[in-house]
Amino acid sequence: AQTVTQSQPEMSVQExxxxxxxxxxxxxxxxxxxxxxxxxPSRQMILVIRQEAxxxxxxxxxxxxxxxxxxxxxxxxxxxDSQLGDAAMYFCAYRSKEYGNKLVFGAGTILRVKx
Amino acid sequence: DTEVTQTPKHLVMGMTNKKSLKCExxxxxxxxxxxxxxxxxxxxxxxxxxYEKLSINESVPSRFSPECPNSSLLNLHLHALQPEDSAxxxxxxxxxxxxxxxxxxxxxxxxxxx
Numbered sequence: 001a002q003t004v005t006q007s008q009p010e011m012s013v014q015e016x017x018x019x020x021x022x023x024x025x026x027x028x029x030x031x032x033x034x035x036x037x038x039x040x041p042s043r044q045m046i047l048v049i050r051q052e053a054x055x056x057x058x059x060x061x062x063x064x065x066x067x068x069x070x071x072x073x074x075x076x077x078x079x080x081d082s083q084l085g086d087a088a089m090y091f092c093a094y095r096s097k098e099y100g101n102k103l104v105f106g107a108g109t110i111l112r113v114k115x
Numbered sequence: 116d117t118e119v120t121q122t123p124k125h126l127v128m129g130m131t132n133k134k135s136l137k138c139e140x141x142x143x144x145x146x147x148x149x150x151x152x153x154x155x156x157x158x159x160x161x162x163x164x165x166y167e168k169l170s171i172n173e174s175v176p177s178r179f180s181p182e183c184p185n186s187s188l189l190n191l192h193l194h195a196l197q198p199e200d201s202a203x204x205x206x207x208x209x210x211x212x213x214x215x216x217x218x219x220x221x222x223x224x225x226x227x228x229x
Binding site for chain 1: 146148155156157158160163165170171203205207209211214215217218220221222223225
């Protein structure tokens with residue numbers, strides 16, 4: 001079964017600095033997607049960034065970028081120039097063709113941003 | 116419109132009550148989901164509907180009964196719940212048949228069972 005592991009229950013970052021959230025996953029499949037979702041205190045889960053397993057190039061969305069290491073099954077999220085609005089719970093998630101509509105979530109990392 | 120709307124936002128119900136949670140989307144998504152989320156935990160998948168048919172039931176107790184009346188609506192009927200069922204219930208939707216696409220989530224219903 002596919003598993004997603006986030007080993008950092010909580011992280012803190014100073015405003016304007018950079019922070020990296022870790023995620024590893026376990027799968028025997030070759031065709032899959034990885035996602036980072038953000039859940040602020042308002043509760044709504046919002047997609048931050050996605051990465052297709054077949055793409056070598058790391059995905060980037062403005063201040064958010066990933067370091068995707070397929071062989072190591074690692075998918076970390078880097079947030080640059082952190083802002084107070086980045087404070088939230090971040091979930092790494094996996095989805096594959098075999099599992100169709102199932103999103104497998106990691107345990108989550110609480111990110112605190114200090115001013 | 117990239118919104119998934121859930122009502123009500125908060126619900127308090129007794130263990131003998133019957134209530135329903137509602138979810139609506141107008142993005143043309145044919146896959147819709149119910150998740151249960153406890154505080155500081157990831158969402159746990161409960162049900163998946165694909166083209167208005169139940170495709171996944173993650174062994175959810177029968178006191179939770181999902182319904183998909185049409186392609187835009189998803190309901191979750193609740194009956195004889197237990198206090199441990201208190202949680203945030205999230206609805207989501209996505210394009211069917213395209214596992215790389217984004218799942219859009221609603222803001223959730225905060226359910227308290229007393």
